[in-house]
Amino acid sequence: MARPTSADSAASNESPPRSRPSATEAGAATAAKLRVEARALFAERGFSGASLGEICSRVGIRKPSLYNHFSSKEALFLDLLQRAIDDWGKASPPPSTEGGPLREQLELHLRTLVGFAVERPHAAALCRVAVSQVGGALEGKVRDLLQGHRREYQKILEELFREAKNRGEVVDMDVNALVYSWLTFVDGVMSHQLFGYGRRRQEFLEHLDPMWKLYWRGISPDPTEVGL
Amino acid sequence: MARPTSADSAASNESPPRSRPSATEAGAATAAKLRVEARALFAERGFSGASLGEICSRVGIRKPSLYNHFSSKEALFLDLLQRAIDDWGKASPPPSTEGGPLREQLELHLRTLVGFAVERPHAAALCRVAVSQVGGALEGKVRDLLQGHRREYQKILEELFREAKNRGEVVDMDVNALVYSWLTFVDGVMSHQLFGYGRRRQEFLEHLDPMWKLYWRGISPDPTEVGL
DNA sequence: CCTACCGATCGGTAGG
DNA sequence: CCTACCGATCGGTAGG
Numbered sequence: 001m002a003r004p005t006s007a008d009s010a011a012s013n014e015s016p017p018r019s020r021p022s023a024t025e026a027g028a029a030t031a032a033k034l035r036v037e038a039r040a041l042f043a044e045r046g047f048s049g050a051s052l053g054e055i056c057s058r059v060g061i062r063k064p065s066l067y068n069h070f071s072s073k074e075a076l077f078l079d080l081l082q083r084a085i086d087d088w089g090k091a092s093p094p095p096s097t098e099g100g101p102l103r104e105q106l107e108l109h110l111r112t113l114v115g116f117a118v119e120r121p122h123a124a125a126l127c128r129v130a131v132s133q134v135g136g137a138l139e140g141k142v143r144d145l146l147q148g149h150r151r152e153y154q155k156i157l158e159e160l161f162r163e164a165k166n167r168g169e170v171v172d173m174d175v176n177a178l179v180y181s182w183l184t185f186v187d188g189v190m191s192h193q194l195f196g197y198g199r200r201r202q203e204f205l206e207h208l209d210p211m212w213k214l215y216w217r218g219i220s221p222d223p224t225e226v227g228l
Numbered sequence: 229m230a231r232p233t234s235a236d237s238a239a240s241n242e243s244p245p246r247s248r249p250s251a252t253e254a255g256a257a258t259a260a261k262l263r264v265e266a267r268a269l270f271a272e273r274g275f276s277g278a279s280l281g282e283i284c285s286r287v288g289i290r291k292p293s294l295y296n297h298f299s300s301k302e303a304l305f306l307d308l309l310q311r312a313i314d315d316w317g318k319a320s321p322p323p324s325t326e327g328g329p330l331r332e333q334l335e336l337h338l339r340t341l342v343g344f345a346v347e348r349p350h351a352a353a354l355c356r357v358a359v360s361q362v363g364g365a366l367e368g369k370v371r372d373l374l375q376g377h378r379r380e381y382q383k384i385l386e387e388l389f390r391e392a393k394n395r396g397e398v399v400d401m402d403v404n405a406l407v408y409s410w411l412t413f414v415d416g417v418m419s420h421q422l423f424g425y426g427r428r429r430q431e432f433l434e435h436l437d438p439m440w441k442l443y444w445r446g447i448s449p450d451p452t453e454v455g456l
Numbered sequence: 457c458c459t460a461c462c463g464a465t466c467g468g469t470a471g472g
Numbered sequence: 473c474c475t476a477c478c479g480a481t482c483g484g485t486a487g488g
Contacts, residue, residue: 030473044363048277052467073467125362131423134353134361135272135481171445173456177438184439188416195359210405211412217399218446224461228401258457282484292485293457299481464487469478 032188033059039080043125047077048134055127074138081130081142084123085149091116094156102160102169103220106182107212113186114208117193128194157182171219185215240382259297261287267308271353275305302366309358312378314350319344322384330388330397331448334410335440341414342436343423356422384418385410399447406447413443 021029037058041050052073056063070076092112095105118125121140130142161178164170170178189211192204210228249257265286269278280301284291298304320340323333345352358370389406392398398406417439420432438456445454 027473046274046276046360046363048274049364051465053465062474063467064475066470068473128360132274134357134423135274136277171442171456172436173442177435177442180432180435181439181442184416184420185412186416187419188412188414191415191419192412195362204408207405207408210402211409214401214405214409214446216421216446217451218442218444223445223451228399265462281481290458291461291483295484319479373470457477458488462488464482466481467479470476472474 022193027068030059030061030065032071033082034066034076035080038076039084039122039126040082042077042124042129046129047136049139052076070209074141077130077138078141078145080126081145084120084126087120087123088113088116088127089149091120094153095160097160097163102164105160106216110186110189110208110212114189114193114205117190120204121195124190124194154183156181168221171221173219181219249358255297258287258289262294262297262304262410263311265356266304267312267350270305270308270357271350274357275301275364275366280304302369305358305366306369306373308354309373312348312354313334313373315348315351316341316344316355317377319348322381325388325391330392333388334430334444338414338417338436338440342417342421345418345454346433352418352422353427382407382411396449399449409447 020202034055038050038055041055044050052066053063056066066076073132092109092115095109096103098123099105127146133139133142157179158175161170161182162175165172165175165178189208193201198203213226213228217223217228220226254425262283264277266283269283269286272278280294281291284294298307298334320343321331323337327333342384355374358374361367361370384404387396389410390403393400393403393406417436421429424432441454441456445451445456448454
């Protein structure tokens with residue numbers, strides 16, 4: 001995240017504004033604005049519920065002009081999804097066995113995952129919309145994008161937990177069960193963050209710390225030493 | 229669940245077929261068919277992505293005839309959502325402090341929750357679609373339905389964990405943290421079940437047992453006694 | 457339950 | 473980047 005700006009205003013590859021923008025720079029700026037508004041509207045209404053007309057209206061251009069930047073509604077959505085996945089991955093690098101004790105690695109990783117959803121709510125919500133987009137025309141392409149990322153993530157977790165188990169940093173248990181346990185915990189936390197409403201979301205965030213401790217207690221090699 | 233039939237073919241209030249159906253019986257049968265197909269299509273494509281024309285086509289009637297049974301697309305969706313919530317609640321009665329040890333209560337409850345998603349995938353997916361329906365016209369009404377149910381569920385859990393804590397059946401910790409921990413665990417499990425794809429879903433189900441044990445280990449008053 | 461039809465809006469194109 | 477416009481489809485109504 002280049003700038004500490006709020007709520008998804010930052011796209012992946014924005015350039016700072018100049019005093020006299022060239023034609024290509026103006027075009028890039030329009031494309032960036034389109035991405036911001038499209039991301040927000042897709043996140044709020046889903047793929048079919050968001051209309052290109054409204055996106056363009058929010059940017060201040062007419063609908064046909066959008067096709068100078070994106071070849072179709074589907075292409076626009078997939079572009080945004082790819083960026084959201086990439087940005088999320090960059091903001092939350094997977095934990096490594098080299099980085100230190102498993103407990104600290106996992107806790108940090110959890111916090112960066114949640115942090116992305118807090119700082120980039122529209123990008124996170126777009127991923128949620130994509131996951132929910134099980135039917136319809138772009139089903140296959142969305143699934144490919146998401147599954148590729150998920151498979152890679154799962155493989156990293158398998159290695160992480162296998163090594164941690166060998167070092168006695170985690171309870172002695174089937175590695176796959178440990179991986180699924182982590183995925184379930186993360187998905188549960190993200191569900192609250194992505195689907196929760198208003199106050200609930202904030203209230204939930206305040207309980208992240210004790211929830212993490214209870215999770216760690218479950219997979220810790222020595223639960224009695226986990227301070228609660 | 230009255231009949232052990234597969235995949236959501238059973239609506240909430242179907243009556244068994246007779247040899248010579250009256251006019252009102254035929255009408256009720258049509259309404260039931262409409263619910264089955266609408267539930268499947270809403271679940272697959274979302275609210276905006278599903279069209280009344282296709283629903284009617286699957287049932288074998290013309291679009292205007294739908295309005296003899298439901299006053300609008302929105303009313304149809306809300307009817308289905310209400311039924312899905314009710315059915316899920318009936319199939320998964322919340323755990324009670326009277327019913328026995330907390331551990332057994334929670335495990336049984338978890339299995340009935342997952343069982344509903346397995347036996348009634350379209351009803352469960354409709355709830356997922358509704359939760360995702362954060363924007364658009366029916367935002368407020370959907371939220372009211374879901375929040376009402378959620379609040380009630382959360383209150384029951386608070387009482388459950390408070391009493392269990394007093395009896396020493398659960399780790400000594402803030403009751404709210406225990407409640408949120410349970411909600412997170414359940415949401416994580418449901419995420420896999422509702423959003424998962426094909427083989428993954430099955431593979432995940434096979435790990436439900438060890439995942440449950442790891443969860444219980446985290447909130448158990450004596451984790452060392454949890455057999456893994 | 458049907459045919460016939462409504463205005464609105466959709467994603468996208470032609471052409472400049 | 474625009475105006476003008478396309479065919480298709482949408483939810484819903486009139487009238488029987």
